Amino acid sequence: MIAAHTLKAKALCLGYRDLLVIDALELVIPPGRLTAIVGANACGKSTLLRAMSRLLAPRSGEVVLDGKQVHRIPTKELARTLGLLPQTPIAPDGITVADLVGRGRSPHRRPLSRWSRADDQAVAAALEATDTLDLADRAVDELSGGQRQRVWIAMALAQETDLLLLDEPTTFLDVAHQLEVLDLLAELNRDRGTTIIMVLHDLNLAARYADHLVAIAGGRVHSAGPAEAVLTPATIRAVFGVDSQVIVDPTSGRPLMLPIGRRRPSPAAA
């Protein structure tokens, strides 16, 4: 079992230049669970994720991991506890899958130390978990979008962190690959107890996979909790400015949002 880590944001204010994106936000991430952050475009979801992984310094307030401010934790030490998969990481030209995944090992390696057996084992386990072992010796630039995304997740897995943050891990993927990636993350959460925090665009996928849903609006947490409590017509109205119906997904039993657009052809007209 891995230790339960607590990650919190207290009175967090974030922004770029004269623009305040996140304003006095309070958030507690439930340990060992899968949390999805949703919200309208440019509401500050990704900004919040960047601050939680300390890529962005807060204007005021703080992000606290296990009682310590993340901005006070040495970079390398933090990288052994908390991993982040950014939205658009860049694969170097011609690098093989195994070598790229191996870079996830760097926070565990001492300067000038040799590659160890444990490193090989971690890379192999990450490749197996993401079902990319047969791609190990292929060049990353030859892969399809879905394969590539699985390889990036494998790199984050090789980092062996108890917390994993992902910024829109399903963007640019078709529906089959979206499900594949989210199933993988759910599995990881279940089998290893990894705390997963991801920014997701698709409300219904978020509701289906997340134990804990966080809706952001106006720079603050509008509502947070289990999907049933958060994904309501009232919240969707407030967060996205869209009228909708919420029904129960017959397969998963989770809430399913159906937007009501302005154009509403009657069934007869169609």
Place this chain on the structure above:
Amino acid sequence: MTAPNRERPATALVALGRARRQRRRRTALIVLTALALATFAASLMVGQISYPPDVVLDVILGREAPGASFTVGRLRLPRAVLAVLTGASFGIGGVTFQTMLRNPLASPDIIGISSGASAAAAFAIVILGLSGAAVSVVAIVAGLAVSLAIYLLSFRDGVAGTRLVLIGIGVAAMLDSVTAFVLDKAPQWRLQEAMRWLTGSLNGASWGDVAPVLAALVVFGPLLAGQARNLSLLQLGDDAASALGVRTERARVLLIVAAVGLIAFATSAAGPIAFVAFLSGPIAARVVGRHGSPLAPAALVGLTLVLAADLVGQFAFGTRYPVGVVTGALGAPYLVYLIIRANRTGGSL
């Protein structure tokens, strides 16, 4: 077979693949080293009077050999050693920039850093009448200033490779015209020097030229080697590198200062030997593969290029050409090829 000792097949597979890439790298490095040694030996032996290996060895070991002691010991040896040191410096400095900025065109000799160091060195020698270490200092300050300038000029919500390359090419053109202007002020009899600051030359190399370049390599080489792992992580983008535990700003400053230091010291000794920084990294990657740090392979390719180009420039044609003319003739087609390829794939520069 007992269960605890048996390795999981996945781990064995990963270890095997890595061992294969490592073996390829090691073999390629041995070949490159042998090639470098052979070219070095050739540049000591071949000339208007050629000497056999045993005479050359005698000179290197400090024994008196009539005729050879002067020709090999005083002329060829410092020239060849300077070729090795500048070639390695350009190779390492070039590949550091190319890797960090993820763009083969982002080499210091394309984006104006070498031009800056060269213009400053020419200015310091011709106009200010400086010499020796003072010239190197002026060159490195100018190299860093140019780096900072193109960084600031191309900064808009982060630095995009293409913008930096285009601005750098403009800056390089401007600085080259400064060099041409300075040389216009130089007396006629210093035309030899003019070639050095425009394309790079090893003519008249002496032990006095060797010392500062060697010192720069001794200081900045290990510094860069220590940052090699961070360099390979910065390639993934700043966010990913930072998430993997790299202090990105600190690593970048160290890498830039060390790479510019190498380029500037080499430039103040031999001029901006054309395209060596630009060519070494890509050739090394072709030969050695993408496994492991690119620094040592690029150093080996760089020094072999300079040694070979200097031999060709001196003896392959009726007249003697400075080394930079030969490397320039090699590099220009590759530059055109890169731009054509970028155009075809619809990619950016």
